[in-house]
Amino acid sequence: MRVLPLTADGLDDPALADFTRLTDVALRRLLEPAGGLYLAESTKVIARAIGTGHRPRAVLTRAEWLPQLEGLLAPFPDVPVHVGDDAVLERLTGFHLHRGALASMHRPDLPDPATLLRTARRAVVIEDVVDHTNVGAIFRSAAGLGVDVVLVTPRCADPLYRRSVRVSMGTVLQVPWTRLPEWREAAPLLHDAGFTIAALALSDRAVPLETLADDPPERLALVVGTEGDGLSRTALAVADVHVRIPMGNGVDSLNVAAAAAVAVWATRVR
Numbered sequence: 001m002r003v004l005p006l007t008a009d010g011l012d013d014p015a016l017a018d019f020t021r022l023t024d025v026a027l028r029r030l031l032e033p034a035g036g037l038y039l040a041e042s043t044k045v046i047a048r049a050i051g052t053g054h055r056p057r058a059v060l061t062r063a064e065w066l067p068q069l070e071g072l073l074a075p076f077p078d079v080p081v082h083v084g085d086d087a088v089l090e091r092l093t094g095f096h097l098h099r100g101a102l103a104s105m106h107r108p109d110l111p112d113p114a115t116l117l118r119t120a121r122r123a124v125v126i127e128d129v130v131d132h133t134n135v136g137a138i139f140r141s142a143a144g145l146g147v148d149v150v151l152v153t154p155r156c157a158d159p160l161y162r163r164s165v166r167v168s169m170g171t172v173l174q175v176p177w178t179r180l181p182e183w184r185e186a187a188p189l190l191h192d193a194g195f196t197i198a199a200l201a202l203s204d205r206a207v208p209l210e211t212l213a214d215d216p217p218e219r220l221a222l223v224v225g226t227e228g229d230g231l232s233r234t235a236l237a238v239a240d241v242h243v244r245i246p247m248g249n250g251v252d253s254l255n256v257a258a259a260a261a262v263a264v265w266a267t268r269v270r
Contacts, residue, residue, distance in 0.1 A: 006084030018104035038160035042099035120148035136167025137257035143171035199239035
């Protein structure tokens with residue numbers, strides 16, 4: 001492990017570029033995908049990333065976390081580990097680093113959707129959800145409830161954004177996922193793989209979730225959309241069935257992450 005002391009005088013070092021100005025959301029959105037990097041926050045998430053085969057590029061941490069990192073980073077002796085106190089780390093990143101460590105990781109290439117669908121039985125499609133917290137929460141439910149693959153649309157938030165990874169408890173690094181093309185290509189791709197497309201929507205043709213759960217198809221893709229507008233007209237048009245979760249007390253719907261969890265559990269492979 002190549003440990004490098006970090007001081008207030010050295011924050012302009014180009015070697016720290018992966019971690020600078022992290023409070024600038026626009027810069028993060030530009031830098032992380034375009035630079036081929038994502039940020040893994042906490043030793044637990046870093047461990048999951050490395051266990052999945054992802055390669056670290058650099059690490060920020062406090063001295064007391066070095067023993068936990070030593071074993072994780074043993075296969076990567078050339079990765080710099082920048083060690084500083086709380087004040088220096090917060091000045092560099094713009095937030096309090098209280099989860100042990102922050103690592104910049106090389107972003108893996110996304111797999112082909114058809115390849116992931118070939119052996120899958122349950123899929124979740126996240127359409128245009130831009131809230132990173134919701135994306136991370138959906139991945140956590142998908143991992144815990146047996147979803148084989150998560151597919152995100154072109155305008156969906158980045159699952160490897162730092163907040164998404166953190167909220168997912170690192171499960172975004174475990175569940176196979178990739179981006180779909182637009183629906184005109186995505187729908188035939190799902191159908192060709194034998195999937196029934198079920199859209200969670202408050203539409204006139206929606207059936208109660210119990211109806212789908214009583215006799216679920218062998219291969220099922222559950223499509224969830226944004227909190228405000230719901231699913232797009234195109235998504236609703238290509239869906240084989242519309243599904244709603246029956247609600248009470250004047251509540252019409254659940255948060256998208258909660259709705260996804262309920263629908264996934266109800267239609268799980270038994």
